[in-house]
Amino acid sequence: MDGLPTLSYEEAYEKLEQTVAALQDGHLSLEDALAYYEEGMKLAQYCHTLLEKAELRVQQLRVTDEGELEIEPLDLA
Amino acid sequence: MLFPDTPAVWSVAQLSRYLKELLETDEVVREVWVRGEISGCKTYASGHCYFTLKDAEAQLPCVFFKHARQRSTAPELRDGMAIAAGGHISFYERDGKLQLYVEQVELLGEGALYLRFEQLKARLAAEGLFEAERKRPLPPAPQVVGIVTSLQAAALRDMLRVLRTRYPLARVVLAPTLVQGAEAPAAIARALDFLNEHGEADVIIVARGGGSIEELWAFNEEIVARAIARSRIPVISGVGHETDVTIADFVADLRASTPTAAATAAVPNLADWLAELQERRQELTLLLDDLLLRYREDLDRAERELARQSPRSRLERLQQQLDGTIETLQSEMQHKLVLQRERLRGTALRLHSLSPLLTLARGFAVVRRAEDQRIVISIQQVQPGDRLDIQVADGRISATVNTQ
Numbered sequence: 001m002d003g004l005p006t007l008s009y010e011e012a013y014e015k016l017e018q019t020v021a022a023l024q025d026g027h028l029s030l031e032d033a034l035a036y037y038e039e040g041m042k043l044a045q046y047c048h049t050l051l052e053k054a055e056l057r058v059q060q061l062r063v064t065d066e067g068e069l070e071i072e073p074l075d076l077a
Numbered sequence: 078m079l080f081p082d083t084p085a086v087w088s089v090a091q092l093s094r095y096l097k098e099l100l101e102t103d104e105v106v107r108e109v110w111v112r113g114e115i116s117g118c119k120t121y122a123s124g125h126c127y128f129t130l131k132d133a134e135a136q137l138p139c140v141f142f143k144h145a146r147q148r149s150t151a152p153e154l155r156d157g158m159a160i161a162a163g164g165h166i167s168f169y170e171r172d173g174k175l176q177l178y179v180e181q182v183e184l185l186g187e188g189a190l191y192l193r194f195e196q197l198k199a200r201l202a203a204e205g206l207f208e209a210e211r212k213r214p215l216p217p218a219p220q221v222v223g224i225v226t227s228l229q230a231a232a233l234r235d236m237l238r239v240l241r242t243r244y245p246l247a248r249v250v251l252a253p254t255l256v257q258g259a260e261a262p263a264a265i266a267r268a269l270d271f272l273n274e275h276g277e278a279d280v281i282i283v284a285r286g287g288g289s290i291e292e293l294w295a296f297n298e299e300i301v302a303r304a305i306a307r308s309r310i311p312v313i314s315g316v317g318h319e320t321d322v323t324i325a326d327f328v329a330d331l332r333a334s335t336p337t338a339a340a341t342a343a344v345p346n347l348a349d350w351l352a353e354l355q356e357r358r359q360e361l362t363l364l365l366d367d368l369l370l371r372y373r374e375d376l377d378r379a380e381r382e383l384a385r386q387s388p389r390s391r392l393e394r395l396q397q398q399l400d401g402t403i404e405t406l407q408s409e410m411q412h413k414l415v416l417q418r419e420r421l422r423g424t425a426l427r428l429h430s431l432s433p434l435l436t437l438a439r440g441f442a443v444v445r446r447a448e449d450q451r452i453v454i455s456i457q458q459v460q461p462g463d464r465l466d467i468q469v470a471d472g473r474i475s476a477t478v479n480t481q
Binding site: 033037040056057059062069 | 249364
């Protein structure tokens with residue numbers, strides 16, 4: 001499963017639903033079924049980790065002296 | 078001296094006229110605005126309205142004629158209303174009364190604000206800005222949440238807390254702004270435009286904590302309503318407490334009753350997602366178990382089928398078939414033999430019952446000519462002297478014919 005680290009939660013969850021659907025379809029060979037299952041469980045674990053490690057990021061928009069919009073992290077103490 | 082032809086002793090009419098002209102030409106009172114509270118307000122059938130404008134120390138009679146009332150945008154005047162009345166002071170000679178002839182009326186205090194609110198609301202509604210069809214659906218899982226609010230306010234901290242708890246996957250982009258005061262409306266509009274220009278937000282929350290109607294007033298200003306209306310990004314309004322409704326709330330794509338409610342409405346709840354994940358995991362496992370079970374059953378069935386088709390079992394089957402056939406054959410044979418025996422016995426019995434020997438037992442005899450053993454049934458067949466054989470039941474008698 002290449003590119004897994006860059007998947008967003010939505011993308012990973014969507015793929016997970018697809019593997020479930022494929023298994024539900026029921027016409028897979030045993031080898032394919034096992035492969036799908038393994039991929040599905042990996043995706044589920046990935047999603048779970050994303051949720052557990054998620055931290056709200058807060059940024060602020062401001063206008064520079066040149067009139068440009070700039071974004072910077074905000075730390076509210 | 079203003080009026081040169083003034084007598085030493087005035088008539089009432091003269092003095093009255095003088096006062097009237099004095100007042101109507103005076104710089105201050107020929108065009109003046111007065112504020113006070115309405116009392117004793119009475120409108121006649123003629124359409125003219127008379128009232129007294131008063132404050133703690135003094136009072137002023139006022140008349141508001143029908144034509145001026147019709148031109149006025151103020152609502153119906155009632156006792157207790159705080160107003161500013163614009164017009165001119167004059168002296169009504171007939172009654173000897175000094176009056177303010179009112180041309181314009183402005184509501185003051187809460188009444189004024191309320192009127193502005195109603196007027197703007199009606200105007201924007203007529204433009205269709207509040208229509209349900211205009212309201213856009215909120216994104217179910219926004220990646221970036223834009224917030225327009227004051228940096229110092231508790232409302233911001235409350236919203237961040239809700240977002241952190243419910244949906245830490247999101248990124249928050251804050252466009253700080255004043256939320257009350259004269260500069261607030263323009264600042265709020267600008268913040269909304271900035272977020273749109275920056276473009277990353279999937280949803281925008283416009284929020285301000287609770288306060289008085291004056292403190293929330295910026296969210297009733299047209300410039301804010303227009304900024305919300307032109308926002309490409311869907312806007313949730315969360316202004317004040319549950320009972321506060323502002324123009325911004327009408328224009329927004331979703332009205333939340335408070336900033337916290339707005340943050341809650343903006344994002345899904347991760348706890349739900351975790352539950353869904355768990356369900357998907359279980360589903361996967363069940364499906365695989367199901368699949369494996371089916372494969373195993375298929376295998377078993379194939380094995381059994383194979384076993385059935387093996388040479389040895391075929392042989393056994395054929396053998397069994399043979400045995401079966403033999404047995405059938407034998408029992409058929411048996412059956413047939415029994416039947417035959419029965420038939421034979423039956424026929425034998427019938428034969429026996431037809432036997433002439435039985436007749437002989439009853440006394441009949443079989444007469445035969447001795448020489449050729451032909452049975453004699455007629456007297457023509459014999460002559461006297463012929464030898465006869467007479468068969469009776471238990472033997473034969475030799476006899477000779479005597480006479481016919």
